[in-house]
Amino acid sequence: MHNECEYFDSVEWDDRRWRAASEWQLDGFAAFVDADVQDALAGVVNPESRSQETELSAFTVGDVWPRETPVAGWTREDVLAAWDDREVTPDPPEACPHEPTGGDRCVFHGDADDETVRAAVSEAIDSERRADRLLSGGTFPSLDFRFERIAAPDTHPLVLSYATVDGLDFHSATVTQGLNLRYARVTGDASFHNATFERFLALRGAEFETGFDADEATVGGRLDAKRLRAGDDVRITRAVFRGSVAFDDASLPEANFFGTTFTDETSFDGAELTTGNFKTATFEGIASFERLTAEMTSFSRARFDKMAVFDGSEATDELVFVGTTFGERLLCDEIRAEAVLFADATVGPISLDDVVVDQQINFAGATVEQLRAANLTTETLTVMTGTLHEGRIEVPDDEEFTCNLTEATLGDVTFEGPPDMFESFLLRDTVFDGFDFARGAHREALAAVDWNIHEPAAAVADEPIDFETTYLRAKQGADDHGDTVAASEFFVREMRHRRNGYLDTLSASPVSIAGLVSLYRAVSNTTLGVLTGYGERPGRVVLMSVATVLGFAVLYPATGGLARNGTTLRYGSDATTALLDSLYFSFVTFTTVDYGNFALTSPLGRVLAGVEAFFGAFVLALLVYILGRSIRL
Known part of the structure; x- marks a missing residue:
């Protein structure tokens, strides 16, 4: 022997x-x-x-x-x-610490029956000799530790690294020392449900052929699950990890971490998941999911207290962060997915450089402190009803791209892209709170659409939409930023859409008090727009004044003429003198400062003079108002 x-x-x-x-x-x-x-x-x-x-x-x-x-x-x-x-592990040892039970093998490495092996495991756990708890490479039947308290005489771990185990059951067990299952292979069912591991749990490289259940488990120390392999579902819901957690390069078909709390640093770098469920999970330390690959992964209503990193992650379906809270920086550079959803999320600074998302990046209803997006490839970027406080976004030069900003709030955000980039923006009831319309790329893009920022949204709408509020909010945003040019352009379009609203009401109720009121308002609006450009085009009033004076000057000699010092001036007597004197008379009448030099000889002429005086007073009042408004702006 x-x-x-x-x-x-x-x-x-x-x-x-x-x-x-x-x-x-x-x-x-x-x-x-x-x-x-x-x-x-x-x-x-x-x-x-x-x-x-x-x-x-x-x-x-x-x-x-x-x-x-x-x-x-x-x-x-x-x-x-x-x-x-x-x-860098204390195992494997140079020699097995257990004595042979027959031939050249011990009970754990030989062909002992199941009950003998189980009894030997119990003895090894209770042994005062540390080496006895080193069971690396052994072959074990299913081991049942349900509801047991595994407390060795010291803190030396129970080592089952490289072992092959038919099944493991730690349901509601308490393990006071570390448990080492590095590169172990579990061929049957495995459960850590409601188990408590007071020290570390090492699952690096372990293979669970049928997956495992660790719902409501607690691990007091580090969980090392790098390169872990599972052949079926892994459930770790509502668990608590008090130490760092590492699932780097792990392969998990169905991974469910619903409601789990990670109190220290967490890493899933390079992990491969079929689907990942991290809904309502809490990450209190830095969380890294670099190069994570999955069909679909959801972090809905999860909370990240520290920096979260998803650089290089890929999802053949969706990455979901609906209602998720990110307390610090979020890095999502070079991600690939069918869709990325941040709806109703609270996001700090986020980076989306070199991202390729086939369908949409959705921030609907979200609050984003700062967004940086460069070299973006996607069909739709949505911030509908969301708030974007600050950011710099490179707009793709792609006819299919749409940026949906319906009812969104834009702060100090810079859009950079092709000159016609605003043609891809859906702006409806958008609030501009600190947005700078005068910024170089913005001004050029606005000019490309002739300041008609509503047209892309109107083109895709199923029914007519009132865009008066859209331009009102744009004007208010420009006013707040001191941009008088943009405020003027938006005000003109606000008034035009207000007139359209009056006409819609008139069309719906033509024979009613509301219809009559709308008719009056539509006519007044139209008149103000034609004559003054809604107070934004003073040149129109000046030209109209000149045209009025000239027009009436031509009419007076033809309607009986002007009398001066007993002489009547008509075109037939002295056309040049008659026209010059008529021009003078028209001007003083228009300005209502008639000196009494001339008298009109016909009733029609006197009626025309009264009309010109009334119209002149009205136009001059408009001119004073417009000039005063221009000076104020």
Whole structure:
């Protein structure tokens, strides 16, 4: 009989470690052992190119190393040694600490029956010898710790790394020391439901063939689940993680973290999910989901207290942040998705550079402190009913792009893009609170649509829409920013749409008091618009005054003439003198300062003079009002 178990000197042990090491990506291996080996490995996986790690990332160690043949000067044993160094773990040991029970294997590495193995596990947990709790590489039947308190004499962890277990049940159990399941393989059901792990839980590289349930579990220390693999659903709802959490490069078909609390740093970098449910989860530390891939992932009503990072994440369907609260910076650069939804969310500074979203990026009803978006590719950017306090957005030069700002509130936001970018903006009842219409790109884009910012929204509307409020709010925003040019242009269009409203009322109720009132208001509005440009076109009043004086001057000699000092001036007597004197008479009549030099000889002439005097007083009053308004502005 041998004095010690020889399992760790066996090919079987090497094969178990190799199973884990073979999934090591080549670029990671090359960077860990020696950067100079990159070109040699690139030549192996692709003989036609010896470029760099971008090609190596598509291959794993298992794709390159057969059992015997060295590759790039490295044998399989060399790779395993590098793997052990990389894992920096106290296991595997140099020798098994358990005595053989027959032949050269101990009870955990041999072929003992299930009950014998279970009894040995219980003894190992209770043993005062730390080495007894090292069960790496063992083969175990299903282990049932339901409702038990696993409390070893010291804090040395229970180590089941690289083990194969038929099933694990820690339902409502309490584990006072750490539990190490690194690279273990669980072939049957596994449950950590309502379990409490007072120290760490190590699941790095572990494989759960049927998934597992950790609902309402509590982990007091670090949870290391990097490169974890699950063949079925993983449920970790309403759990509490008091230490840092790492699911980097994990592969989880259905991952449900509903209502879970992460109190420290959390990382899902490079994780692959079929669907991810993080609804109502709380992330109290920095949360990183870089390069996360999934069909659909939802963070609806979740809360991120610190910075959240989603750079490079991909979703074949949707990334959902509906009602989510982000307390600090949110990084979403280079994400790829069918749609990204931030509806009703509260967002601090957010970066959306180099994003490709097939359908829409939706901030409807959201409040965004600052948005930066450059090189954006999407069909629709929606801020409908939302608030965007500050930002800089590069508008895609794409005819299919739409920016929906219906009932949104825009603060100090800068849009940069093609000169016709406002043709893609849906502006309806939008509030401009600090928006600068005079900013270079804005002014050029407004001129391209002749300041008619309502037209894109009107074009897609199912029925006629009143845009009076839209221009009223635009005018108020320009006034608040001291932009008199924009305020003037928007006021003119506000009045035009007010007239359209009167006409709509008249059309709906032509024979009614409301219809008559609307008719009067429509006529007044139209008159004011034609004569003065709604008070914004003083040149019109001046030209109208000149035309009036000239027109009446031509009429007076033809309607009986003017009498001066007993002489009547008509076109037939002295046309030139008659016209010049008539021009003088028309001017003093228009300005209502007649000096009595002339008298009209016919009743029609006197009627015309009264009309001109009345009209002149009206026009001069308009001119004074318009000039005063212009000076004030």
